[in-house]
Amino acid sequence: MRTHAHTCMHIHIKRERERNRKRERHREKQRYTERQRDTERHRETQRDKERQRETKRDREEKREKE
Numbered sequence: 073m074r075t076h077a078h079t080c081m082h083i084h085i086k087r088e089r090e091r092n093r094k095r096e097r098h099r100e101k102q103r104y105t106e107r108q109r110d111t112e113r114h115r116e117t118q119r120d121k122e123r124q125r126e127t128k129r130d131r132e133e134k135r136e137k138e
Contacts (some may be wrong), residue, residue: 074082
């Protein structure tokens with residue numbers, strides 16, 4: 073048979089686990105969105121670099137023609 077204190081402790085532990093679970097879930101979501109942002113930034117920088125290369129090539133080709 074459980075004492076009153078035992079029951080209270082059980083409830084306390086249960087609530088704490090639930091809080092931890094929610095906190096961890098939130099962190100996971102944040103990590104995921106952060107990763108998404110990072111990959112998007114990386115893609116953007118890659119596109120920019122590629123555009124710069126293309127414009128540079130275009131300029132060089134124009135010079136060669138002239």
